[in-house]
Amino acid sequence: MSAPGPPSAVRPSDLDPRIAARLKRDADGLIAAVVQQHGTGEVLMVGWLDDEALHRTLTSGRATYWSRSRQEYWVKGATSGNRQWVREVRLDCDGDALLVTVEQEGPACHTGTRTCFDADVLLAAATEGADG
Amino acid sequence: MSAPGPPSAVRPSDLDPRIAARLKRDADGLIAAVVQQHGTGEVLMVGWLDDEALHRTLTSGRATYWSRSRQEYWVKGATSGNRQWVREVRLDCDGDALLVTVEQEGPACHTGTRTCFDADVLLAAATEGADG
Numbered sequence: 001m002s003a004p005g006p007p008s009a010v011r012p013s014d015l016d017p018r019i020a021a022r023l024k025r026d027a028d029g030l031i032a033a034v035v036q037q038h039g040t041g042e043v044l045m046v047g048w049l050d051d052e053a054l055h056r057t058l059t060s061g062r063a064t065y066w067s068r069s070r071q072e073y074w075v076k077g078a079t080s081g082n083r084q085w086v087r088e089v090r091l092d093c094d095g096d097a098l099l100v101t102v103e104q105e106g107p108a109c110h111t112g113t114r115t116c117f118d119a120d121v122l123l124a125a126a127t128e129g130a131d132g
Numbered sequence: 133m134s135a136p137g138p139p140s141a142v143r144p145s146d147l148d149p150r151i152a153a154r155l156k157r158d159a160d161g162l163i164a165a166v167v168q169q170h171g172t173g174e175v176l177m178v179g180w181l182d183d184e185a186l187h188r189t190l191t192s193g194r195a196t197y198w199s200r201s202r203q204e205y206w207v208k209g210a211t212s213g214n215r216q217w218v219r220e221v222r223l224d225c226d227g228d229a230l231l232v233t234v235e236q237e238g239p240a241c242h243t244g245t246r247t248c249f250d251a252d253v254l255l256a257a258a259t260e261g262a263d264g
Contacts, residue, residue: 019254032164032229034175038257041173043166046229058255089255092248093241097164097178099249101257109225116224117231122151123190123221125170125233 013051015058020051024096030066033098035108038087044108045116047076049098054089061086063102082106145183147190152183156228162198165230167240170219176240177248179208181230186221193218195234214238 010029013020025031030048037044047065049057053073056064063076063084077083084102091098109116142161145152157163162180169176179197181189185205188196195208195216209215216234223230241248 022252027159032178034166034178036173036175041168043168043175043231046164046166046224054254086255087257088253090249091252091254092178093243093245093251094248095252097248098254099175111225113225116226116229117222119225120154120223120227121220122186122223122230123218125219 011050011052013055015051015055019054019058019091022091022095023051023054024094025050026096028068030068031096031098033065033100035063035084035100035102037104037108038101042115043117044084044102044104044114047100054098057086057100058089063100077105080106080110082108084108143182143184145187147183147187151186151190151223154223154227155183155186156226157182158228160200162200163228163230165197165232167195167216167232167234169236169240170233174247175249176216176234176236176246179232186230189218189232190221195232209237212238212242214240216240 010025023031029050033047033049035044035047048068050066053064053066063086065074065076067074083105086100086102088101089098107114113119155163161182165179165181167176167179180200182198185196185198195218197206197208199206215237218232218234220233221230239246245251
């Protein structure tokens, strides 16, 4: 007689149940978050949040993720000092992706680059005006 | 005596093996892709690509995804006409997220909004200059 509810991968959380009800989590209870710099529009990184990481991100003002490798919460910048101050959080149309707009202090990437997408270009944009 | 190789979830693909070797796929053989409008920086949507979807995205000029619900490839806009013309593709520092820069025709979201993040604001940005 188990009641309907979130999958067992979901850890206990104080997240607003009205928000929790709209989330579509993966098998590990996580949602992908696109992290974007306010103003410039730079895509800084992709992180992963469970319900509690989202709760902390929404209420603390600091972007907080679930570390899949360490299996623990991490407040971005707690060690590195490269903190992310949360300005806005949006959920996508089907509830399985977040857009977190932040003010990024310093580099977002642990490699020291501004974004996590700076180093590995698989396809480069054509030169502007090349055909004209 | 099975040879080392990608997990069984990886479908056959013509993707350049030098790129395939850098990908860190999830248990379903997929990588999350952030799709961004060229020029404006709008984050339009998050899609999912397997090796072959990435190969097609890199070589066809049209953003191509793996549909997790339909379990098939879909070329964005093939049905709706809201096509995405690929300008640039980047892989992140740990190989598990893509940034695909596109020229989006029409709305990116199947709901008819410009982006998939337009409707559900969980946390709104503070008003500029509110404290002074």
